[in-house]
Amino acid sequence: MGPFKLLIDGKLVDGDAVMDVVNPATEEVLSQCPRASKAQLDQAVAAAKAAFPAWSRTSMDERKAALVAIADVIQANAPELGRILTQEQGKPIGDAVGEAYGASAFFRYFASLDLPAKVLEDSPTRKVEQRRRPLGVIGAIVPWNFPLILMAFKVPAALLAGNTIVLKPAATTPLATLRLAELIKDLLPPGVLNVIADANDLGGELTKHPDVRKISFTGSTETGKKVMAGAAEALKRITLELGGNDAAIVLGDVDAKETAGKIFAGAFQNSGQVCIAVKRAYVHDSIYDAMCAELARLADEAVIGDGLEQGTQFGPLQNRMQYEKVLGIIEDARSHGTVIAGGGATPGKGYFIRPTIVRDITDGNRLVDEEQFGPVLPVIRFSDAGDAVARANASPWGLGGSIWSNDLDAAWDLAGQMDSGSVWINKHAELAPNIPFGGAKFSGLGTELGEEGLAEFTQLQIVNMAR
Numbered sequence: 402m403g404p405f406k407l408l409i410d411g412k413l414v415d416g417d418a419v420m421d422v423v424n425p426a427t428e429e430v431l432s433q434c435p436r437a438s439k440a441q442l443d444q445a446v447a448a449a450k451a452a453f454p455a456w457s458r459t460s461m462d463e464r465k466a467a468l469v470a471i472a473d474v475i476q477a478n479a480p481e482l483g484r485i486l487t488q489e490q491g492k493p494i495g496d497a498v499g500e501a502y503g504a505s506a507f508f509r510y511f512a513s514l515d516l517p518a519k520v521l522e523d524s525p526t527r528k529v530e531q532r533r534r535p536l537g538v539i540g541a542i543v544p545w546n547f548p549l550i551l552m553a554f555k556v557p558a559a560l561l562a563g564n565t566i567v568l569k570p571a572a573t574t575p576l577a578t579l580r581l582a583e584l585i586k587d588l589l590p591p592g593v594l595n596v597i598a599d600a601n602d603l604g605g606e607l608t609k610h611p612d613v614r615k616i617s618f619t620g621s622t623e624t625g626k627k628v629m630a631g632a633a634e635a636l637k638r639i640t641l642e643l644g645g646n647d648a649a650i651v652l653g654d655v656d657a658k659e660t661a662g663k664i665f666a667g668a669f670q671n672s673g674q675v676c677i678a679v680k681r682a683y684v685h686d687s688i689y690d691a692m693c694a695e696l697a698r699l700a701d702e703a704v705i706g707d708g709l710e711q712g713t714q715f716g717p718l719q720n721r722m723q724y725e726k727v728l729g730i731i732e733d734a735r736s737h738g739t740v741i742a743g744g745g746a747t748p749g750k751g752y753f754i755r756p757t758i759v760r761d762i763t764d765g766n767r768l769v770d771e772e773q774f775g776p777v778l779p780v781i782r783f784s785d786a787g788d789a790v791a792r793a794n795a796s797p798w799g800l801g802g803s804i805w806s807n808d809l810d811a812a813w814d815l816a817g818q819m820d821s822g823s824v825w826i827n828k829h830a831e832l833a834p835n836i837p838f839g840g841a842k843f844s845g846l847g848t849e850l851g852e853e854g855l856a857e858f859t860q861l862q863i864v865n866m867a868r
Contacts, residue, residue, distance in 0.1 A: 402432040402485070405575075407598065408582040409441060410448035411591025417441055420600050422576055425491040425717040425724075426707040426751045434575050437597040442567070442606055445595035449538040449565035450612045452592030457535045457563040465512040468557050470588045472508035475501060475549075478584055486549060486577040487708040491716035491752070492671050494708055500550050501577075507553035510834035511561050514855055521863075528866045533859035535563030536638060537614035540607040542628070544620045545571035545719050546674040548578055554642075554838075554849045555617045556594065562858040565593050567613070572601045573720050605631055613637060615858065619676075622798070622843045629846075640847035640857055643840060644772045645800030646680045648793035649829055650815065651692065652786060652806040653685035660805050661695035664778075667803070667829035669703070669756050672715045673776040674723070677801040677823070677830045681769055682780045683789040689782045693741060693760045696780065700742035700756040707751070717752040718775055724752035727775030730767050731757055738762025738779065764792055772798065786815060794820040799841030803829040 406413035416435030424431040437445075475482070483498030490497070522529040541555040548570050559566050570578040575598035582596035597603065604624070608616050608631035615638035618628045625643040632639050649664055668679040684692045708716040718724040724746075731744060731754075743757030757777035759768060768779045783789040793802060799821040806812040809826070816824040822840040825831060832838055837851035848854050 402488075402576070405432065405434055405579040406583060407435050407437055407441065407579070408586055408594065408596040409445045410595065411586060413583060413586065414441075416598065420572070420598075422489055422573065423720075424488050425719050426488075426709075426753075428750050428752070431488050432576060434579070434598055437599055437603060439603065439606055442597060442599075442603050442610075445567045445597050446538060446607075446610050446612050448592035449567055449595055452590055453535075453537055453565045456565055456590060456593050459563070461515060461561070464561050464563065467589055468508045468512035468561060471557075471585050472505045472512070474584050474588065475505040475508065475581065479505065482549065482577050482581060484709070485580055486574075487716070489574045489576045490545065490548065491719050492708050493713045493716055496671065497708065500547060504549040504553035507550070507834045508557045511557035511855065514561060514852060516562065516855065516859065524868075526868055528868065530864045532862045532864060533562070533856060534862050536858060536860055537564060538612055539564045539566045539858065540610070540613045540616045541566055541568045542604055542607065542616065542618045542620065543568070543570050543578070545574040546671060546676070548574045549581070551619050552578060554619070554854075558849075558855045559617070559858045560589075560593070562855060564615075564858055566595065567607060568594065568596045569603065569607060570596070570598060572599060604628070608632055609634060611635055615639065617849075618642070625845065638857070640849060641845040642676065642838070642849060643800075643843060643845040644774075644798055645676050645840065645844050646770075646772050646796045646798040647677055647801040647803070647821070647829070648681045648683055648796070649679045649803045649805060650783075650786065650789045650793060651682060651684045651688070652804070652808070652811070653687035654807045655688070655805050657688040657691035658695050661692050662699065663828065664692075664805075665696055665699045665756075668778045669715060669776050670830070672718060672754070673778075674719060674774055675830060677832075679778065679803070679829050680772060681793070682778060683783050683793065684780055685786075686782055686784045689780070693758065693780050696758045696778065697742035700758050703756045705747060705753055705755055715756065715776065718754060719752070721752060723774060724754065727754055727773055727777060730771065730773050730775070731777055734759045734762060734766065734768040734777070734779070737766040738768070743777070764795070770796070786811075790815055790818050794818075797843040800844035801825070801830065803827075
């Protein structure tokens with residue numbers, strides 16, 4: 402596999418060092434990867450800064466054409482990108498290829514948008530116009546759970562707005578992004594998009610770099626706090642999409658078996674490594690036992706394995722640190738609840754943990770209060786819907802949540818009481834490029850996707866002329 406290169410100022414270059422990328426299904430080295438130095442980061446930022454004036458003056462039609470061309474390349478190479486992604490991230494090959502196709506669709510969506518000037522007043526005494534101007538160099542930092550689709554939350558919007566970019570994928574999943582950079586390097590002028598890889602040592606340098614005007618970061622809350630602190634000195638813009646502890650509140654009027662299947666899918670996609678996965682299920686007392694039994698059945702029947710193997714439904718955890726963290730949370734949960742499915746690692750190589758269901762557990766325990774970010778779901782009993790919402794809202798996080806009920810009016814009312822950036826009714830974790838997405842409380846600042854997400858890559862300017 403490879404060789405892989407960094408993309409700096411339109412050229413594919415070696416890193417000043419190299420690092421290993423490990424396949425989480427085998428624990429073996431998948432490939433060596435170029436590792437950028439601080440000097441190469443500075444070169445990438447300088448290239449983006451030099452490219453900004455010309456790129457910011459290009460027409461919207463030119464930028465849209467570039468986004469469509471990138472979308473075409475991603476779509477044409479989705480099988481290859483997906484195979485690389487499965488091997489470095491662990492997810493099943495169908496999901497990985499689907500992620501690549503999704504990234505292509507996000508580029509196409511942003512190519513359909515505009516940033517038109519708006520006349521706020523046109524009177525005999527004055528004309529006032531609102532404009533959206535590009536910011537400059539954008540630092541985009543992407544995590545390891547969805548390297549391609551989360552890149553596509555940031556890059557097309559930033560480019561369409563007229564910005565230039567330094568993109569840094571996660572240290573454990575850089576390869577699909579580097580391969581994509583190689584495929585599209587000639588579709589943009591040199592320096593407009595630069596892609597570097599690091600060993601978790603350059604994020605702070607990118608964040609505080611004086612020539613970077615905005616950081617768009619997706620990752621943990623604790624790292625997001627560091628990004629915010631690093632950006633403060635230069636008062637640079639930030640968008641932070643951080644952790645979550647999404648609650649699903651299941652009322653007693655639903656079909657337990659049917660709803661359990663949807664809750665299970667919302668909790669265990671990508672082996673639970675999803676910021677908006679169902680991480681807590683509050684289930685009404687009247688259907689609690691039936692829901693737990695069905696969730697346990699689904700967990701017991703789940704097919705766990707290497708994402709390249711046919712029939713695999715759930716792959717490994719992406720890295721050893723997360724694997725050990727989740728195993729520790731499961732062991733703690735044994736003391737506070739009842740494990741009715743899964744409960745530990747699978748034998749042999751790889752960071753595999755079977756889907757785990759824990760019942761008879763309450764708020765105040767690690768599994769309920771923390772973000773597990775892995776394949777384990779606590780099922781919590783409630784009898785009063787208002788109390789369930791209050792318990793869900795007690796979390797410091799507020800990324801997403803869901804209400805499940807056949808009474809749509811009641812569900813709609815409860816959804817409005819949820820303290821989270823997104824609330825779904827009778828579904829969970831549905832995202833689309835045209836629907837704005839962002840978190841409340843410790844789950845982040847700002848918005849991605851949709852017209853609102855595009856606007857966050859711009860500076861609002863008012864031109865006010867006397868007549």
